Amino acid sequence: MFSQAHSSSTSGSTASTRRIALNVVLDGVVSAAAAPIARWLAAPDGGLLHPLWFVAGGGITLLVSGVPFRMSQQYWRFSGVADLFKIACASVVSACLFSLLLHFSGFAIPTPTFPIIHAMVLLVMLGAVRMAWRLAMRRRIAAASSERILLLGADHDADLFMRALERGPGGQRVVGLLTDGAQQAGRRIHDSPILGQINEADRILERLSKAKRLPDALVVTAPDLRGAGLSFLIASAQRYGIKVQRAPKLTDLQPAAKMELRPIAIEELLNRPPVTLDADGMGRMIRGQVVFVTGAGGSIGSELARQIAAFQPAALILLESSEYALWQISVDISERFPNLEYHEVLADVRDRRRMTEVFATYRPALVFHAAALKHVPLVEDNPLEGLLTNIVGTRIVADAASDAGVRAMVMISTDKAVNPSSLMGASKRCAEIYGQALDVRARAAGEGMRCVTVRFGNVLGSTGSVVPLFRRQLEQGGPLTVTHPDMTRYFMTIPEAVGLVLQAAVRGTQAMSSVEEDQTDQYLRQGGIFVLDMGDPVRIIDLAYQMIRLAGLKPEIDIEIRFTGLRPGEKLFEELFHGREAPVPSDAPGLKIATPRTVDIVDATAALNHMERACREGDLRAATLILQQLVPEFIHNRDGSLAVMQSSSRQPQQEVPAS
Numbered sequence: 001m002f003s004q005a006h007s008s009s010t011s012g013s014t015a016s017t018r019r020i021a022l023n024v025v026l027d028g029v030v031s032a033a034a035a036p037i038a039r040w041l042a043a044p045d046g047g048l049l050h051p052l053w054f055v056a057g058g059g060i061t062l063l064v065s066g067v068p069f070r071m072s073q074q075y076w077r078f079s080g081v082a083d084l085f086k087i088a089c090a091s092v093v094s095a096c097l098f099s100l101l102l103h104f105s106g107f108a109i110p111t112p113t114f115p116i117i118h119a120m121v122l123l124v125m126l127g128a129v130r131m132a133w134r135l136a137m138r139r140r141i142a143a144a145s146s147e148r149i150l151l152l153g154a155d156h157d158a159d160l161f162m163r164a165l166e167r168g169p170g171g172q173r174v175v176g177l178l179t180d181g182a183q184q185a186g187r188r189i190h191d192s193p194i195l196g197q198i199n200e201a202d203r204i205l206e207r208l209s210k211a212k213r214l215p216d217a218l219v220v221t222a223p224d225l226r227g228a229g230l231s232f233l234i235a236s237a238q239r240y241g242i243k244v245q246r247a248p249k250l251t252d253l254q255p256a257a258k259m260e261l262r263p264i265a266i267e268e269l270l271n272r273p274p275v276t277l278d279a280d281g282m283g284r285m286i287r288g289q290v291v292f293v294t295g296a297g298g299s300i301g302s303e304l305a306r307q308i309a310a311f312q313p314a315a316l317i318l319l320e321s322s323e324y325a326l327w328q329i330s331v332d333i334s335e336r337f338p339n340l341e342y343h344e345v346l347a348d349v350r351d352r353r354r355m356t357e358v359f360a361t362y363r364p365a366l367v368f369h370a371a372a373l374k375h376v377p378l379v380e381d382n383p384l385e386g387l388l389t390n391i392v393g394t395r396i397v398a399d400a401a402s403d404a405g406v407r408a409m410v411m412i413s414t415d416k417a418v419n420p421s422s423l424m425g426a427s428k429r430c431a432e433i434y435g436q437a438l439d440v441r442a443r444a445a446g447e448g449m450r451c452v453t454v455r456f457g458n459v460l461g462s463t464g465s466v467v468p469l470f471r472r473q474l475e476q477g478g479p480l481t482v483t484h485p486d487m488t489r490y491f492m493t494i495p496e497a498v499g500l501v502l503q504a505a506v507r508g509t510q511a512m513s514s515v516e517e518d519q520t521d522q523y524l525r526q527g528g529i530f531v532l533d534m535g536d537p538v539r540i541i542d543l544a545y546q547m548i549r550l551a552g553l554k555p556e557i558d559i560e561i562r563f564t565g566l567r568p569g570e571k572l573f574e575e576l577f578h579g580r581e582a583p584v585p586s587d588a589p590g591l592k593i594a595t596p597r598t599v600d601i602v603d604a605t606a607a608l609n610h611m612e613r614a615c616r617e618g619d620l621r622a623a624t625l626i627l628q629q630l631v632p633e634f635i636h637n638r639d640g641s642l643a644v645m646q647s648s649s650r651q652p653q654q655e656v657p658a659s
Contacts, residue, residue, distance in 0.1 A: 030125045035098060037125075038118035087130075091122035152178045152198050152233070153221030153247075155189060161221045161247050162190045172261075175215055178204065180222070198225070202236040209240055219261060221247045226268045231546060234264065238549045266460060266467060269546055275533075275590035277499050281506040285366070286311035292364035292406075293318055294349055294397060295371030297325025299459060300412055303498040304368050305329055309337045316342040317362050319371070321349070349393035352400070359404035366505070367401045367409040369394060372428070374414065376569045379424040384615050387623055390427035392612045395434050402438070402449040410505045411435045413455040413529070415490060415574040421637035422569025423624075429631045434608060436527040437601040443525045452508030454501050455594065456532035457490030457574055466540060470547045479560035480544045487541075487566075488573045490534035497532060500590045504530035507588040520586045520593065527598035531576050531583065533590050568638050578633070599630065 095118035102109055109115075149172045151158045158177050165172060174192045178201055184194045196204050201218075208214045218237050220230070237244050245261040246268070291308050295301035296318035302325075309316055316333065320326035323346060330344045343362065347354045349371045372390050373379050379386030394411065401409050413432050416425030435451040442448035460467050466489075473480050508524065520528075541561065548555045555561060566572070577583050577594050584593040599607075607630050614622035628634055 030129055034121045034125050035118060038095075038114060038121040041117050041121070087126045088123050091119045091126065094122060095119035147172045147217060148175045148215045149173065149217045149219045150176050150178065150195075150215040151192075151219050151221050151247075152201070152225065153180070155179050155181065155184065155194075157221040157223075157247075158189055161219070162192070172217075172219075175213070176208075198222075198229070198233070201233055205236055205240055205242070214240055215242060217261075218242055218244045219247050220244065220264070230264065231269050234269075234546065234549050238552075238554065243552055244550075264550055266543070266547055266550060275496075275500065275503075277503050277590075278506050278588070281510070282502050283311050285502075285506050285509060286313050288312070288314050289365040290315045290317065290362055292359075292362065292367040292401075294320075294367070294369045296320045297322050297329050298370060299465075299494055300498060300501075301368075301370035302329045302332070303494045304370060304501065305333060306336065307495070307498050307502060308368070309333055309340050309342070312340075314341070315362070316340060317345060317358075317364060318342060319345040319347055319349075319358065321347065321371070349397050350388050352396045355396050355400040356403070359400040359406070363404055364401075365407045367397070367406050368501070368505075369397050369409060369411045371397070372412070374424065376416065376422045376424045377567045379427070380422060380568045383423050383620055384618060384623065386423055387427050387611065387627070388615045390424070391430045391434075391608065391627075392615060394431040395608050395612075398434065398438060398449075398451065406449050408450040408452060408505065408509045409435075410452045410454060410501065410508070412501065413453055415455060415457040415534075415576050416571075417455065418575040418578050420631060420634045421571050423627075423636070424569065426627050426631045426634040426636075429634070430608075430611075430627060432529060432596070433599050433630060434604050436529070436596070436598045437604040440525070440527050440598055441601045450509060452505055453529045454504045454532065455529055455576065456492060456497055456500070457534045457576065458492070459494045459497050460491050466543065467547070470544060474547065474551050474553075474559065477559070479562040480548070481562050481564050482541050482544055483564055483566050483570065484572060485541050485563060486539070486572055487570075488537040488539050490537050490574060490576065491543075492532065492534055500532045503588055504532075504591055507586065507591065520588075523584055523586075523593045523595055526595055528584070528593040528595050530586070531592045531594050533592060534576060537573065566637075570637065604630075 095115045098118060099109055099115040111117075151161060151174055153161075155177075158174075158179065162174055165174065174190070176193050176195045177189060178196055178198045179194055180198055181194075182197065185196045187194050195208075205214065218233065220233075225233075234244050244264050246264055247261060286308055291313045293301055293305050293308065293316070296305050297320040301320070305316060305318055318326060318329055318333070320329070326344055326346055330342070333340065333342055345358055347358060349355060349369075371393060373382075373386045379390075398409055398411075411431065414425065414428050416422060417429035417432055418425075420426040420429055432453050432455070435453045438449065439451040439453075442450050458465060470480050507520065508530065544561055545555045548559045551559075553559050576592075578596055584595065586593050607626055611623055611626045611630075614620075614626065624636075
């Protein structure tokens with residue numbers, strides 16, 4: 001191995017030496033010719049030249065350019081403005097030294113302007129040979145390029161990409177650009193024409209198609225081109241069989257040889273601007289604290305663990321009921337954060353004795369409760385398991401955390417808790433109620449564990465969600481199964497959702513030490529729930545179309561879409577706010593506040609005692625009756641027909657005030 005490395009190093013060194021020697025030879029020839037040419041330009045009738053003009057002119061320039069300016073070590077292929085400045089400086093110094101040499105050696109200087117002319121000739125000739133080399137390399141790369149691409153992005157983004165492309169191994173050739181400027185059409189960047197604006201892509205592609213000059217691919221260089229604009233672009237490109245790719249972040253400073261285009265990700269089609277997160281506040285909340293995450297192996301729980309670990313907690317406690325999921329996240333955390341103290345706890349949140357024991361052992365300051373059964377059809381088929389985990393398990397975790405002196409518990413909820421039509425949604429609303437009751441009591445007393453509830457919709461790519469399902473169906477050649485053509489859902493990426501959960505945790509715990517209570521604190525005191533700003537809902541069938549297009553295929557032609565009908569418990573559309581809980585803006589970016597009905601802690605505790613007893617005895621009817629009393633707006637959609645009827649009115653059910 002050592003001999004191979006040594007051989008490779010020797011070979012590279014030899015090649016570098018040969019390249020420098022070639023630079024010296026070419027610069028020497030050009031420099032030797034520059035002095036006579038300058039003499040002829042300054043004094044055309046000056047007579048014959050002494051041979052020393054050639055030797056001295058070339059020698060001085062090589063000495064000056066090689067020693068102080070190191071021009072012989074330049075990569076001519078990468079020559080730029082900085083290199084041109086060095087050439088100019090070397091030319092001026094060389095011309096002055098050559099003129100001084102003529103003067104002291106007894107040769108007459110042809111004209112007073114000769115040093116200036118000599119410097120300009122050197123600058124032009126030394127620069128020209130480098131430019132010629134660079135153009136030759138560019139033509140060679142263009143000749144070897146097999147893929148014609150059209151760039152879409154700001155002019156400076158396109159410039160960076162094209163410079164990186166020139167220095168790479170070839171493979172793509174830019175045949176045009178679409179920019180975001182209104183008056184740039186007709187101009188050129190690196191000899192590639194600007195054809196128009198990005199929003200004119202459809203018309204420009206049609207024109208190129210008629211001229212039989214369509215590119216092989218569209219490459220998006222603008223990092224902020226996302227959402228509806230990107231979706232429209234993909235649809236336009238697909239009509240002409242053109243793939244759409246994303247350029248890498250050129251600020252990553254990757255070697256040009258490794259610069260690879262990547263496919264457009266489905267997450268980029270979400271039309272939502274990025275939210276500025278309070279990273280300093282998160283650091284103050286987490287750093288040096290023992291933090292507990294339940295459901296740590298799930299999609300949300302594992303991302304919570306990763307983002308929390310980045311803020312350097314004193315210890316991270318990972319609780320999970322699945323051995324395999326716990327092993328996965330523990331391996332991930334150990335690799336990403338080798339210096340972090342973390343503990344793996346294999347346990348079920350429904351086991352009161354085990355939860356009490358775990359909290360007494362680790363004494364965390366913060367708890368993030370992500371453990372839940374979240375799949376509507378599975379909970380419909382296993383109702384008591386869903387109620388035990390989502391309601392009883394949440395209560396057990398909250399009580400154990402409170403008894404252990406936890407400062408704050410953050411509970412993950414769902415939009416399915418609003419006007420629930422499924423047992424899963426109703427169980428999560430019931431968990432919200434208990435969390436609200438605990439928080440209202442703690443805020444009123446000015447002490448005790450705060451319970452911050454965060455509600456949001458679907459996350460892209462989570463386990464069992466529609467995106468992985470569609471990807472798997474695409475790999476199998478289809479069909480893609482959609483329950484109903486009018487079904488819509490709110491979507492957010494997992495890292496984005498978890499970042500906002502931490503943002504809500506910061507804001508919810510800040511209120512504990514507030515001297516002057518603002519409007520956000522007032523709503524929280526009344527049982528307010530944080531709701532993530534999910535943007536606009538997305539039609540599932542549109543999502544299916546986009547994923548088919550991103551795969552370079554055509555919906556209903558290459559891949560069939562099959563409607564399967566609504567399943568028990570499902571709704572056509574989800575809501576983030578109940579009809580009577582008007583959204584209230586908070587003072588934290590990306591977060592709103594819902595103010596749903598609250599239940600007194602004594603009444604909630606009594607009802608949940610009955611609920612737990614009914615669930616553990618297997619009495620589903622009794623458990624459902626108690627659930628209906630706690631969540632009176634719950635209308636169970638047992639066979640999917642209710643959702644279709646509700647879709648005509650699109651009106652949410654009204655809550656019945658608590659007695």
